Amino acid sequence: MHKLLTPFAAGAALLLGACASTDTLQPVPADRTFVNFSGVCHGSVNSAPLWGTALGWDRFDFSWQSFQPQRGKWNNAYLEKYCQRILAAKAKGVKFLPILDYGNGWTADGIPEQEFELGGRVYTVNRRPDGDFDVAGYNKETVNGRPERILIEKRKVSARRMSQRFVPDDQIADWEQFVRKTVTALKAEPYGVEYFQVWNEAHPMSSFWYGDMDTYMKNVHLPAAKIIHELGGKVVYGGWICGESISEFVAYLDRHNAWDSIDVFDLHYFPLAGMEYLARALKERGYEDKGIWQTELGFTAGANFIGNLYPRVLHWALENGWDRGDKYKLFYFAYGTPNDPKAYGYRRGLLLGRELNYSGRSLETLAGVLGGAPLELYGPVRSVPALKPELDERLSSLENFRVGNRIVSAVHMLPNNNAKIFVDWNGDLDTIHIDYENPLLRLKYPELDPARVAKIERVSMYGTRIDLTDRLEKDGNGSAVNVPVREPDRKEFRYTDMPENFLPEVFYTVITLRGE
Missing domain, CATH: 3.20.20.80 (Glycosidases)
Known part of the structure; x- marks a missing residue:
């Protein structure tokens, strides 16, 4: 089953899956690696x-x-x-x-006894008769209408x-x-x-x-x-x-x-x-x-x-x-x-x-x-389903970089429930089962002429590579490629000492450019 989303979702992806282009007027620090x-x-x-x-x-x-x-x-x-x-x-x-x-x-x-507050809590440092110390932390709470200290932890x-x-x-x-x-x-x-x-x-x-x-x-x-x-x-x-x-x-x-x-x-x-x-x-x-x-x-x-x-x-x-x-x-x-x-x-x-x-x-x-060259942002890149950069590590995301003669997309497709269903939150809420048969993610590079591409690969989280060069398509004035979401070598993530239902949550698409 090659799962792609509907034309409506594709349109949403054009709006929401983009990343701003690198500002080429800004100097690139050589040590930004x-x-x-x-x-x-x-x-x-x-x-x-x-x-x-x-x-x-x-x-x-x-x-x-x-x-x-x-x-x-x-x-x-x-x-x-x-x-x-x-x-x-x-x-x-x-x-x-x-x-x-x-x-x-x-x-x-010379260490004194102390009592002080931090973050709404009270802490005490008291010297014991044996010369050692008790260190304690308390929450400040109201009990039966009266302020009380509730012990959180006490250490000798x-x-x-x-x-x-x-x-x-x-x-x-x-x-x-x-x-x-x-x-x-x-x-x-x-x-x-x-x-x-x-x-x-x-x-x-x-x-x-x-x-x-x-x-x-x-x-x-x-x-x-x-x-x-x-x-x-x-x-x-x-x-x-x-x-x-x-x-x-x-x-x-x-x-x-x-x-x-x-x-x-x-x-x-x-x-x-x-x-x-x-x-x-x-x-x-x-x-x-x-x-x-x-x-x-x-x-x-x-x-x-x-x-x-x-x-x-x-x-x-x-x-x-x-x-x-x-x-x-x-x-x-x-x-x-x-x-x-x-x-x-x-x-x-x-x-x-x-x-x-x-x-x-x-x-x-x-x-x-x-690695190997200074890091820059790259864009625009659009995806179907629609992904965009997210601060929250619990959310699916897409980040795009230029590194020397490479364009690298980091793709995070995280399941939304125990059945490993991905929801296209930025599109029409359609779904993909990301651990069943062969779901695909479509990446679009609207400013990248296919003639500039020497090679395109999918790289798994642990380094397994698939050559996708023969799948590269012309898409308007740019390029597009359908990338497998599921790991190509499923045994790679079936270690006997890993959880049986372990699911890798990131992969990379690496484009090597010609003559650069």
């Missing part, structure tokens, strides 16, 4: 897969406690080992993002752990010394580090910071940012956690007038809409030139994650002033996990043991179709 956009956390550059092609950045902790185990005593061997890691990355064309963290672990004597935190997750007033100068010494060393050649991330996921219940956020800003972020800027570096905020709203992040930065202290605003594990929210807040305050990264996201066994999200973010970035390579980035967490079902994060990394996991294979495929 897929590999410069794509990073990873805790990578191992001594491992072969993905480096320099699918991954251009590695994010790794630089520990204050390891570098300075005691006041006045510096572990230069630790610094040297870290520097060698940077050089190994540079040899593969990979840049490095150090995370300057955490507390020094020397003593908890050892004094040792507290000293690693807080910087008291009497250690600010020590923290500043650590930052200055580290940035001076890593920014110098041959290392040449440009960006420095200050801490990681500071929040009272993140387990990376136990205390109020105003103290974090005053004692940690602002002193570090000032020094990094003095030394000519750039500041990446330490990752706003997904457990707290972005509006709270914006209010926090407003309260401390901290926008100028940050070069890159960083979110962790947010959907694309979170980046859009932050971009609007930056624009409202006159900071639209600042960068927005997510230096942690993923950590999922979901095989569709990268293919479904990354092309949407790339398209959004190109529509939102991506005028230099470092303005927008994503870092997958994490590079790899042991091939052991009992291991933490099993199947959630790019590598499983020494082999590419599902996410790693998906990233490798995406880098293959979008």
Whole structure:
């Protein structure tokens, strides 16, 4: 069954499936490439897969406690080992993002008891008789007409752990010394580090910071940012956690007038809409030139994650002033996990043991179709059924790119129910069963002369290719092609360790142009 939609739906597609043409008058930044956009956390550059092609950045902790185990005593061997890691990355064309963290672990004597509010909740930090601490969070609610605190969570935190997750007033100068010494060393050649991330996921219940956020800003972020800027570096905020709203992040930065202290605003594990929210807040305050990264996201066994999200973010970035390579980035967490079902994060990394996991294979495929040249938008492209770019990862979508001599369309056709039925929401609401027989998607390129096309292929999420060149049609003054929606090699997605009803939610159409 070759399922195409009605003429009415085709007409709707002409209106709704289009993508604006690239503005050729704007210069294309040479470093606006897929590999410069794509990073990873805790990578191992001594491992072969993905480096320099699918991954251009590695994010790794630089520990204050390891570098300075005691006041006045510096572990230069630790610094040297870290520097060698940077050089190994540079040899593969990979840049490095150090995370300057955490507390020094020397003593908890100067850590005060605290009570404070954040996001409409109350948090307390109290010292126990045994010298350890209780950290608790409460919702503020009304019970029987009276205000009450309802306990959300309470943790016992050892004094040792507290000293690693807080910087008291009497250690600010020590923290500043650590930052200055580290940035001076890593920014110098041959290392040449440009960006420095200050801490990681500071929040009272993140387990990376136990205390109020105003103290974090005053004692940690602002002193570090000032020094990094003095030394000519750039500041990446330490990752706003997904457990707290972005509006709270914006209010926090407003309260401390901290926008100028940050070069890159960083979110962790947010959907694309979170980046859009932050971009609007930056624009409202006159900071639209600042960068927005997510230096942690993923950590999922979901095989569709990268293919479904990354092309949407790339398209959004190109529509939102991506005028230099470092303005927008994503870092997958994490590079790899042991091939052991009992291991933490099993199947959630790019590598499983020494082999590419599902996410790693998906990233490798995406880098293959979008790599090798600067990224641009391409259009118009129209589709039947009618697809258009969508911020919401739960919706079907279409993104179109120009990469060197290639035109690449990322097609997301997501089922609308358990029977795997796709609904043409942008057309006449007709339906396609996307996992039955051989449904087709028609792509139209109204400004592309068929004579310019050397080759056209369908590329699956994991790299299986079908040559569609002989199916290319002349369509008015342009071109059109019918592309199979269903995977050509169904065994490719019938792994014994995958859910029986797994359905790939993205594929790519790649057009190679003649003589370009």
